[in-house]
Amino acid sequence: MANVGVRGLHSVMRGIGCGVLALLCLAVGIWGGLALWFQFPGNVVARVAVILVWCIPGVWALRASFGPKRRWHSLAVFAAVFALMLVWWATITPRQDRVWADDVAQPLRARIEGNRLLIDNVRDFRWRTEKDYDIAWERREYDLSQVQSVDMILSYWMGPAIAHTLVSFGFADGRQLVFSLEIRKEQHESFSALGGFFRKFEVVLVASDERDIVRVRSNVRGEDVYLYRLHGLSQDEMRALLRVYVEQAQQLEREPRFYNTLTSNCTTVVFALMRGIVPGLPLDYRLLLSGYLAEYAADVGGLTPGVSQAQLQQRGRITQRARDAGDAADFSRRIRQGVPGIPSQGNAP
Numbered sequence: 001m002a003n004v005g006v007r008g009l010h011s012v013m014r015g016i017g018c019g020v021l022a023l024l025c026l027a028v029g030i031w032g033g034l035a036l037w038f039q040f041p042g043n044v045v046a047r048v049a050v051i052l053v054w055c056i057p058g059v060w061a062l063r064a065s066f067g068p069k070r071r072w073h074s075l076a077v078f079a080a081v082f083a084l085m086l087v088w089w090a091t092i093t094p095r096q097d098r099v100w101a102d103d104v105a106q107p108l109r110a111r112i113e114g115n116r117l118l119i120d121n122v123r124d125f126r127w128r129t130e131k132d133y134d135i136a137w138e139r140r141e142y143d144l145s146q147v148q149s150v151d152m153i154l155s156y157w158m159g160p161a162i163a164h165t166l167v168s169f170g171f172a173d174g175r176q177l178v179f180s181l182e183i184r185k186e187q188h189e190s191f192s193a194l195g196g197f198f199r200k201f202e203v204v205l206v207a208s209d210e211r212d213i214v215r216v217r218s219n220v221r222g223e224d225v226y227l228y229r230l231h232g233l234s235q236d237e238m239r240a241l242l243r244v245y246v247e248q249a250q251q252l253e254r255e256p257r258f259y260n261t262l263t264s265n266c267t268t269v270v271f272a273l274m275r276g277i278v279p280g281l282p283l284d285y286r287l288l289l290s291g292y293l294a295e296y297a298a299d300v301g302g303l304t305p306g307v308s309q310a311q312l313q314q315r316g317r318i319t320q321r322a323r324d325a326g327d328a329a330d331f332s333r334r335i336r337q338g339v340p341g342i343p344s345q346g347n348a349p
Contacts, residue, residue, distance in 0.1 A: 022065040025078065029058035032085050038198040039092055057081045094202045094256035101185040103216075104204045106137045108249040117142040117242065122177070123208040126327065127216045146172040147238045149229065149342075153178070154293060155217040156224040161291040164217070165266045168210060168227075169242055176332045178213050179245050180206045181266045183259045196261030203259040205249045211331040218322035226316045228294055229341035231304050267293060304341035315340055 033051050040047050061078035096107070106121040119140050126134040149170035154163040168178040183191055183201035192200060206213065217223040233241070248269075259265065267290040275281045286296040294313065297303050303312055318335040325334040336342045 018065050021075075022062055025058065025061040025065055025075075028078075028082055029055065029062075032058070032082065034194070035085070035089060035198050038192075038195050038200045039089075054081070054085075092199050094199075094258050096202075096256050098184075098202075099187050101187055101189065102133075102135055104182060104184045104206065107253055108205050108207050109253060110207070110246040110249045112144070112243060112246055115144045117144055117246070119177075119207055121207070123206055123212050125212045125216070127212070127220045130216075130220055140177075142171060142175070142177060144239050144242065147235060147242060148172055150233055150238050150241065151176075151336075152228045152230055152294070152297065153214060154226045154228075154291070155214075156226075156291060157217075157221065159291070161289045163226075163291040163293065164223075165270050165290055165293060166213065167241075167245075167270060169238065170332075174333070176210045178208045178210055180208065180213055181269045182206055193261050196259050196265070199258045201259040202256050203252070203264060205245070205252055207249075210335070211327060214318075214322055214335065215325075215327075215331065218319050219326070223319075224317070225319050225322060226294065226313065227318045227335060227339055228297065228303050228312060228316050229339060230297070230302055231341060232301055262288065266290070307340045312340055 032054050036051050036054060037047055040050050057074070057078040060074040064072070064074040103123065103125065106123075109120040111118050119142070121137045122140045124136040124138050126136070147169055151168040151170065153166040153168055155166065156163045164180070164182075166178050166180045168176050170176055182204055183196070184204035185191065185201065189201075195201065214225060218225045257264070262268075267287055271281065271287050281300060284296050286292040294303065294316075295309060298309055298312065307315075315338050318339070321335045321337065322331075325331045328334060337344065
């Protein structure tokens, strides 16, 4: 009786082990197939062919996992091929010298001299459509002692849970400087959230005029855009945050890196920068589901107090105001009308 129980337990444990091994082989197989799809050079036919070749040892390994006798040689072959795959994967490194799309073609170069912030390649395109625009990269100078506000802008492009995050700094002279961490697309390349897990895109920090970077999203791409005034930052903390963005730009100029859909995207990087200025900010699922970032910011006391979340969202929706403002010189003032925490006369904090 005891022997029957031991054999039964052994059978159950063996079944669990087979299942875990099969799941591991399946996960490795799927990862390898996607890695080859997004990174193997050549046309579609070449990529499909190499993926089919990759599937052969994977199928052998899966069959071996469930066989009455595990065929360790099949698993060993699959492990060896996977090791070669990892060696190839390690050779894929980020670069600065690709043929970039126009809107991310110029790297952000910034430095601080005393209270002077000097930025080369501030983007100020005039957009008519996504393919019809005037290219303009400018050298600009800002006075750090005149920083007066920081706004968070969320642009929804794929449902309520996903938004692109931008941070806009306001200065006493009425100018706004926006920073946006974006994928650095090549010419004729488009964004892929799945590709973002597989080193498909480098990352670039863009500094831009609001008439460019907000308007292209609201007016040209048809995205839904919301603006929130960040509350509780002292002027020293605002300047410190701006300095961190400059350091980030300098790091990317020295060492390019890949965009990652999960760990190094527009929202997670903003959180990391903010946490360096305001220690103790808690981790939260809304940092991944960036469409809910405003609710997170409100919960940690980062938005205008005394205003409900519903009102913050309703009055912070700038989509129509941005479309109505068009290419107006006072675009930044117009989109802020009625936003909680911002006086009606303009961009004053």
